Amino acid sequence: MLIKDLFSHKIHSSSDDWPLKLIEIASVFARFDGLPFDRSAIEESFKSISPRASIVARDPSKYRDEISAYPAYLGLYRLEKESGKWILRLSETAKRFLIGEEPNVSAFMILQLSMFQFPNGNGASFSTNNVRLQNNASERTLMFIQNGIHLSPFRLICKALIADSIINGIDSLHPRVSVDEISILCNDSRINRSASPDIEDVVTLLNGIRKNDIPPIPGFERRLHILNHTDLIEVTNGWIYLRPAYSPADEARLVKLLTLVSSIDLQFDKFDSIQTHNDLQNAIGGGEWSKYFDGVVQLPSDLVQEVAGEIIQGNAIPISISANETDELVADNKAIVFKYPLRERGSEPSYSNEGAYRKSVLADPEVTRVKRQKSNLQHKILMSQLDEHLRKLGATPKENEHIDLYAELSADTGFLFEVKSVHSENLLSQTRKGLSQLYEYRFRYSEDILKNSTLCLVYPYEPTEINWLQDYLCVDRGIAIAWFDNENFCFPTYCQPKLGQLKSA
CATH class of the missing domain: 3.40.1350.10 (Trna Endonuclease; Chain: A, domain 1)
Structure with a gap:
């Protein structure tokens, strides 16, 4: 069975304001954290969000995706059986980075996409006492298990970017790989048997794809908009890049993040011995996958802190950068005036030099905090x-x-x-x-x-x-x-x- 869709098309993440939608959705689920799962009450909660502030779809039929796809593909919450009832538990990663005074969507996305892999627990629906696994999802997952698949798409993409820099002898800031190349890598048994394939294997295979002009996987889903919300990777016209850096310190941070994600070697293997639909259904109901799918819980705390870009109090400089990088950031910021003209609320900023404006906003740590608030x-x-x-x-x-x-x-x-x-x-x-x-x-x-x-x-x-x-x-x-x-x-x-x-x- 070919892997043709890395991230669910049910998560409509193409718009620039999608991170705000993600925060709204997480805020709704947070109201039910620790309570018995009540789908009707959750739907009513979505409806009750103030229309003046909400960008969540108002059509009740759309809530199906919010309630099912977001926990399945992003790990917003899990359901645990307690005293005969399904209890909703918001993930620790969502609590830390989506709920609170200063949400950090990019940190949430990097951590959760790094944990997401095939096979997984998707396709389950929960009733009062039972869990039911859709037949098509079950067949797909069992096929992955039988073929020994362990694929982490986001980690593979990061490794492919590093592989490109090695192949072309370029610095780590300017690699690129095509979506077509990723489609081939994802479906090669030398790569997709491990959630953390060796970089040497990725280099060898990527080089071979290019030299032999291997055709892409037909029908592969090319829309990878969700990656744009990591604040690490950009996808444009079928090509995947690191986003442009706005300062020397930011360059160092991008390279470090790419390296960190590529170095993660966790792999979910609790499904490996499963052979039947019922066994898979019971395993998903037991919650092993949903407990694994929580970056803050599973990943080392220093890696989580690094991904979050947390600030050393009093310095307003990202952690874990060298003294030289700090000097470069300060020098780079001398030309930036951290003051912004007032404009009517709701209107977009308009500046003669959009590049300079974007650079000043990105380089101003106070603006980052205010935007999160x-x-x-x-x-x-x-x-x-x-x-x-x-x-x-x-x-x-x-x-x-x-x-x-x-x-x-x-x-x-x-x-x-x-x-x-x-x-x-x-x-x-x-x-x-x-x-x-x-x-x-x-x-x-x-x-x-x-x-x-x-x-x-x-x-x-x-x-x-x-x-x-x-x-x-x-x-x-x-x-x-x-x-x-x-x-x-x-x-x-x-x-x-x-x-x-x-x-x-």
């Missing part, structure tokens, strides 16, 4: 509510890569807002972040906003867990706070002088 679903909903409320008052809300929202009600009345998605455990830490951001942005953008603009933190609810917090912010610091109760813009009596003009009608 803004991709949080709760943050998006609050921003949409605030935008809608201010427009009703006649204001034109503005934003940029740093500022959540700025608005003027008159020639001498401005408001600078920082929106924080919080819960009881992170209320204080998020408030501290928001407070420092407001002070910093007021200073850095003093030429763009009114001098006496009111600084305001916006929460998803009234923050009452810390009994001194409102007094500290509103009285001692002079910072306004607000929240929404349904559609009503609310604030404490402390803030009446500052926010009275914004009161809901």
Whole structure:
């Protein structure tokens, strides 16, 4: 049996805003983490996402793919049998990189695609007490098992890029392989018997494909859009590359990530002795595959940290780069002005030099953090509510890569807002972040906003867990706070002088 589809076509990842959809979907499943699996309730939860903030398809028939394909091919969640019920468990990788104040989709994608392999547990459906495996999925998986297949498509693609650099004697930043070449590699028994084939074998076979002009596998699915969301690989016109680097330090990081993914040698082999449909169905129901398919759990913690690109506190420099690379990044950033013009919210930035703009955004670690915060679903909903409320008052809300929202009600009345998605455990830490951001942005953008603009933190609810917090912010610091109760813009009596003009009608 030929392998013709590496990643499911049911995950429609071709659009640039697909990472936001992934975060929304994960946020829905997070509501059911640890609860009995209830498909109807999950579908209702998808329907209830605020239309103003959501990009998840509104057609209920589309939820079938969200509920089945996303856990199957990306490992968003697994189902475990407990006391006769299927319990939904969000994967640790989704918890760490998709749920929280600063989602990191690219880290999630690299880790989970690195773990995904054939054969796997796809094609299962769960009822109240049982698991049922679709016949076509069962036949396909059993065929893979009988032929000794152990293929990790993403790892193979990374190894093929390294192989190309070896064959052509070029640096590791500029290799390329074609989708046609990948189709042949995936279906060669010298490669697909191991999730981590030897690089020498990949070099030999790739070289042979090119020298002998071997034709591609007919009917092979060429749409590999999902790879573009790794922030490591780009697929364009049938060719696979590393994405362009934006600084010397970023070049080093790309090469390191490519090497790290290629070096992963984990392989799922718990299906190897299975021979029948019933045995396979029981094994999938037992959860061995779904437990394996969780990068944060299975991979070394230092590799996970490296993939995440986590920041050394105080330095804003990616971890594990040399002193020379750090100097290069600092030198490279001297020409970059980390300040961005305000624009009406919802409009796209427009600059005369798009390349310089993209470079400045990518090289600014603060923008990376802010963009992750803004991709949080709760943050998006609050921003949409605030935008809608201010427009009703006649204001034109503005934003940029740093500022959540700025608005003027008159020639001498401005408001600078920082929106924080919080819960009881992170209320204080998020408030501290928001407070420092407001002070910093007021200073850095003093030429763009009114001098006496009111600084305001916006929460998803009234923050009452810390009994001194409102007094500290509103009285001692002079910072306004607000929240929404349904559609009503609310604030404490402390803030009446500052926010009275914004009161809901």
